[in-house]
Structures are given as C-alpha cells and as structure tokens.
Amino acid sequence: xxxxxxxxxxxxxxxxxxxxxxxxxxxxxxxxxxxxxxxxxxxxxxxxxxxxxxxxxxxxxxxxxxxxxxxxxxxxxxxxxxxxxxxxxxxxxxxxxxxxxxxxxxxxxxxxxxxxxxxxxxxxxxxxxxxxxxxxxxxxxxxxxxxxxxxxxxxxxxxxxxxxxxxxxxxxxxxxxxxxxxxxxxxxxxxxxxxxxxxxxxxxxxxxxxxxxxxxxxxxxxxxxxxxxxxxxxxxxxxxxxxxxxxxxxxxxxxxxxxxxxxxxxxxxxxxxxxxx
Numbered sequence: 001x002x003x004x005x006x007x008x009x010x011x012x013x014x015x016x017x018x019x020x021x022x023x024x025x026x027x028x029x030x031x032x033x034x035x036x037x038x039x040x041x042x043x044x045x046x047x048x049x050x051x052x053x054x055x056x057x058x059x060x061x062x063x064x065x066x067x068x069x070x071x072x073x074x075x076x077x078x079x080x081x082x083x084x085x086x087x088x089x090x091x092x093x094x095x096x097x098x099x100x101x102x103x104x105x106x107x108x109x110x111x112x113x114x115x116x117x118x119x120x121x122x123x124x125x126x127x128x129x130x131x132x133x134x135x136x137x138x139x140x141x142x143x144x145x146x147x148x149x150x151x152x153x154x155x156x157x158x159x160x161x162x163x164x165x166x167x168x169x170x171x172x173x174x175x176x177x178x179x180x181x182x183x184x185x186x187x188x189x190x191x192x193x194x195x196x197x198x199x200x201x202x203x204x205x206x207x208x209x210x211x212x213x214x215x216x217x218x219x220x221x222x223x224x225x226x227x228x229x230x231x232x233x234x235x236x237x238x239x240x241x242x243x244x245x246x247x248x249x250x251x252x253x254x255x256x257x258x259x260x261x262x263x264x265x266x267x268x269x270x271x272x273x274x275x276x277x
Contacts, residue, residue, distance in 0.1 A: 006258040007265065010241045011272050013213060013256050014093075017239070020211035021085055022229055023099045023106070024219025026244055027262045030079035033103055035218075049194035052186065053127070056175070059184060064170035066187070067142045068153045070135060073121070078109035081217065084266035086110035093273045096207040100219060100226050102189045115204050117196055117225060119189035128183025138176060138185065145174040196225055208233050215269075216242040218262045221250040230254075 025035030051058050078086075086109040088094035096113040099106055102121040106114045122135045143150070178185055190196050208214060214233040221227040221242075227249055233240055234253040242254040243265045251257055258265055 006256065006260070007268055009256045010243070010258050010265075011269065013239045013241055014215065014269065015276070017212035018095045018210070019088070019093055019213045019215050020095055020207050021088075021097045021215045021217060022219060022226055023085070023097065023101060023217045023262075024221075024226060024244075025101060026218025026220070027081045027099075028076070028079070028101055028103055028105055028218070030081065030261070030263045031076045031103070031105060033073060033076055046192050049191035052191060053184075060173050060175055061170050063142065063175045063185075064146075064149070064173035067139065067146065067173075068150050070121075070139055071150050073103065074136070074139075076103060076105065078105045079263055081262040081266045082106055082109035082111070084263075084270035085217070087270045088266075088273055089113060091273055094215075095211060098204045098207060098226075098229065100223075102187075113207075115200060115207065117190075117200060117204060119187075121187055121189055123188035124185050125188040126178035126181060126183040127186050129178060129181040131178060131180050132188060133179075133185075135187065141176045142174075145176060149173065190225075204229060205232060208238070209236070211238060213239045213241065216240065216244070216248070216250065216254075217266060218244055219248065220244065220246065221248045 025033070029035055047058065047062055052062055082105050085094060085097060085106065089097070089111055096115070097106060097111055098115045098117055100117050102116070102118050104116075104120050104122050124133050124135050124138050125131070176185060177183065208229050211233070214230065216230060219226050221230060230240055230250040230253050239255045240250070240253055241256045241258070242248055242250060243258045243260065243262055245259060245261060
C-alpha cells in the first residue's frame, strides 16, 4: 500500500519544478519483465561483454536464450508507470527521461524526450562493421535456422531480464551473422563490463543540469551508470526524489524516499500534476 506521508513529501518537493526522471528495471516489472535486484528477485549472473566476445560458445548461449526470451519480451506493453511518465511529459512537468531499461516501453507509452542510456534490445549491431538492423528481422532469421527451438523450450522456462531466458541446453543452436560482412551480431545494448557511449552520457548530464528536480523510479542505483546522475544532481543542489521498492545505493542523497511500487506512485504524481494544471 502506498505510504501517503512519503507521497505528500514527494509532491511537495516536485511541485512547480522542471522534473527529469531516471528509471530502472523496477518500473517494468508490472509489464512482466523481471528485474535484477528487486526485493524478490533471484540472484542472476548476466553475461558480460568480455564473455560475449570470447567466442562462438558464449554467443551461441546468448542468442539461444535471447531467441526464446525475445518471443515473450516483444509482447510486453507499457504499464501504468510508463503511462504516467508520458502524461507528465505531455502536461509540461517532465522535461526529459533517462532510462537504464532496454525494453523500449517508454517510447511505446508515448514519451518522446527519452535517452536510452543502455540502448534498446529491439536493435542489433555488428561488432565488426557497426551495421545496425532490427531484432525482429534477426528473430525471423534465427527461427529459420532453428525451427521449433522456441516451442521446444516450453512455457516453463523462466524469462530473465534484458530479453533472455534461463535455458539449460543450447547445443545445436545456430547463430546468425551480419549479412554485410559476416561479423558477429550483438544486441545494441550496453552489456555488463561495457561502457556507455560518451555522447549519450554527456546528453544525460545536460538533461540533469537543465532540471530543477530529479525523480528516480524503479532503480536500486547499484551500478554507477545511473548513480552518477543522482550524485551529480545532489552536488548541484537539485532535489532528488526516489521511488523504489527496497533500499537503493542513493538513499542518503535523496530528499524524499518513497518505498512503494512505481505504477501506483507515478500514477498519483501524474494525477496531482493534472489537477494542478
């Protein structure tokens, strides 16, 4: 249940200010996409960038799991939290959004001023020639190379974050290569151990610099890629409001902490903004 006093304090801090939001995986759990570090999340060990580049066995394991997971993740739809943030943007309260998520649900909900900090799982890039293509097109190629693989995995396979799935056996799975140069294909997302492109980080800092308040939603801020913006805002004297189930690494920097779900909290914030307007 939403803790009303904390919500009231958040409304007090955010009222009348230009807001920029920073969102994490906890925002998308209500869309059926699991997170890495939520209170009820099992321990997960995602593939690192170095492991992915180590050779064919790792790439086969990644794409086999992704082939199954994508078939489910591609059908995810925005939840009330995504819709609330899009509504806040439309009414002029939210001036920009930085997301650590790769699911593309902010854009699907109607948000426009979005920086996809870690990229988007719907895009694919060749690590050799940098040619970009769509994940949907790759899914068709993988299905043709591996007929019946998704169906054989069954419904009991657990979907994991970032569009993959927990599979025990991937032997025999055939990967696809770049149609231009034959290079290795990689989802156009930032893997663990990989750096966020500098230009993207610079745009995110500029967005925070233009804000009068920073709203964090659904992120534990465990990794520096998100925490640095909270530290930056706090150092500049910009109020920080964190909405998340459970503690975060940025709690001591927050002016207000709302320990509650993103969907109900952001919906309440959007309703209050709409009334004020």
